[in-house]
Amino acid sequence: MKVAENQKNTNQRGQAIVLGGSLGGLMVARALSNHYERVTIIEKDQVERQPCSRKGQPQTRHLHGLLPGGLNVMLHYFPDLKDALAANGALLANFAQDMIWYTHGGYRKRFEMDLTAAAMSRPLLEHLIRERVLALPNVELMDNTSVKNLISTPDQQQITGVNIQLTELGKVMDLHADLVVDVTGRGSRTPKWLEELGFEAPSVSEVKVNVAYATRMYKRDPLDPRSTNWMLYTPMAPEEMRFGGMFPVEGDRWMLTVGGWHGDHVGCDEAAFNEFVRQLPMPEFYDIISNSEPLSEIIPYKYSHSLRRHYEKLKKFPLGFLVMGDAVCSFNPVYGQGMTSASMQAIELDKLLGKNIPEQHLAHRFFKEAAKVVDIPWQLAVGEDFRYSATTGPKPAGIGVINKYVTRVHRATLKDPVVCDAFLRVMSLLKAPTSLFHPKIFWRVMWAG
Ligand SMILES: Cc1cc2nc3c(=O)[nH]c(=O)nc-3n(C[C@H](O)[C@H](O)[C@H](O)COP(=O)(O)OP(=O)(O)OC[C@H]3O[C@@H](n4cnc5c(N)ncnc54)[C@H](O)[C@@H]3O)c2cc1C
Incomplete structure (x- = not known):
């Protein structure tokens, strides 16, 4: 070690x-x-x-x-962490190539990127x-x-x-x-x-989001070609209010978390949970859980507001x-x-x-x-969060205009790997959000988004 x-x-x-x-x-x-x-x-x-x-x-x-920004800090302090994660069954893969991410009516571009991400259980x-x-x-x-x-x-x-x-x-x-x-x-x-x-x-700043989660583990078939992919669905807000994430974790398991904002919450009995998953626009989640053995109960979590002191x-x-x-x-x-x-x-x-x-x-x-x-x-x-009118709390100045541009960024990430690369670095906390306004990115966003 x-x-x-x-x-x-x-x-x-x-x-x-x-x-x-x-x-x-x-x-x-x-x-x-x-x-x-x-x-x-x-x-x-x-x-x-x-x-x-x-x-x-x-x-x-x-x-x-x-996020890769967090993994970098951990690797600075613990240089063998990647090896230890892999040895314990975590998945280390390419952040852009191995992530299947559905949003804004399509899949984000997949391409080789110089960023590694790790999928494992938090414990x-x-x-x-x-x-x-x-x-x-x-x-x-x-x-x-x-x-x-x-x-x-x-x-x-x-x-x-x-x-x-x-x-x-x-x-x-x-x-x-x-x-x-x-x-x-x-x-x-x-x-x-x-x-x-x-x-x-x-x-204190409090931003009310009224989010609820539900999580379940499933057996993962290592022969399924998707078994080494992260899967994410994030909503086109404000029209859509639900999200989902399914990660391959150690022990040949899938961890599926789904949920929604502002009361669009997932039920935690089996039928309601499955139906919520079935209705998500990304079909992979339901397809996998319909053919996989559940390994846990359905675990709920409620999160009312973000809090900054x-x-x-x-x-x-x-x-x-x-x-x-x-x-x-x-x-x-x-x-x-x-x-x-x-x-x-x-x-x-x-x-x-x-x-x-x-x-x-x-x-x-x-x-x-x-x-x-x-x-x-x-x-x-x-x-x-402020794309939803039900979100309350201190609203950043100019957020309406910024969000309009970011919507175009989201759309452009479905077509343009350069924009997608820039976006993933911002969401990984490796680059400042202002980098999305650099002329090289701005014109591509305007063109593609
Ligand atoms: C549902 C959910 C999902 C999340 N998903 C992600 C994610 O995908 N990615 C991500 O990066 N982050 C995620 N987070 C956030 C992440 O869990 C935390 O940021 C992370 O745990 C670091 O928090 P912390 O150590 O500051 O506090 P905590 O993790 O809350 O730990 C506080 C610790 O203090 C101990 N403690 C409390 N009171 C006392 C006391 N009086 N005496 C001694 N010990 C005490 C507790 O037992 C606990 O161990 C998520 C959070 C939630 C709620």
Whole structure:
């Protein structure tokens, strides 16, 4: 098992504590291991040393697409991850050639692209990353341990540790640290903790999307020529409100997730689920499930609104404390951005710590960098969501005009591999959305779209 060597910092710091041991927490722990003598991850669930979902991360039972932007960060930290994924039955394939993607009344162009994507279950990905993070000599995991509160200096200006409870023993104790990072996900208690310490809580942007998912596993026939393809259907909004994704995952299984926006929800009894799949404009899904053995129950998930906490706008923040991952921004999951955003935030923190920023400026600088990471996926996701009139919340300026152009981009991706290439790089979070307005792309979009 290979982990990129810790780039030891000459100003090695003492103890860091990461709250939450899901994917975001693991990536942050990896980044912090370059700069702290000891990194302790606190996770309230029991964590098995094998791929499995836990109570604290119910979303991991649903389809998780890893964008090439996120895979790149993971490969930076774990150079053998691709090999480990392949050895464990994940599918590594060409992002444009191997994806069958139906949208706007046709299939996006397929062509060889220099981007690899990985299809696997989320528990497998997380397990492989966790094994690599815990193999580091200076990282440890305390599972079955719940964070109850922050500990601060008497003047409440600096966080000096956390108060934890060991679930099985019921024992409560304090752990001290030079840096505490909250990666406890969307339900993070940091806003409340800040107010209790006399700081302001961050302002919040909420975009209501009322999305529901349902997921089921099926046996995959490796002889089916489609068995090494990802399949995606995304709607031509606002006329269509449903989506579907079917990925080949380890163990010769298909993972199918379908769902819809704004109440166009999938039923979770077998007949309603199958009928929903049958009605999707992309026939491959129904064709495959009609001929494949189901391997799981149908698992539902409801997601009411995307949520962004604007820590970057706070004037004051306690020393020795940061917040990351879904605790900062939880995106409408349909766009598959959360793991990539969390990984990109982790590498930004790594870079900042490498610059030895004075401690009193760290939070401010980090939240500015994290906001830059979050801005683009947030704009992409929210922009698409506002195609539906039922979507409510802070609407980005000029989104109507931008969406008209993006509709043409979508249509052009069905015909023109150059436009499709440019689009896939933007949605992978590798290129800025402005690249779609470059004259080389713009005129092709106008012509084809
Ligand atoms: C339905 C759904 C589908 C998704 N699909 C995709 C996808 O396709 N692609 C993608 O990139 N992203 C996807 N995401 C987002 C992705 O799951 C998250 O972005 C990712 O898990 C990183 O989140 P996180 O680690 O910040 O928080 P979480 O994954 O929410 O983890 C928080 C962790 O903190 C722990 N915790 C909470 N409270 C405490 C406490 N008091 N003490 C100790 N531990 C605590 C929890 O047990 C949990 O392990 C999806 C999300 C949902 C909801």
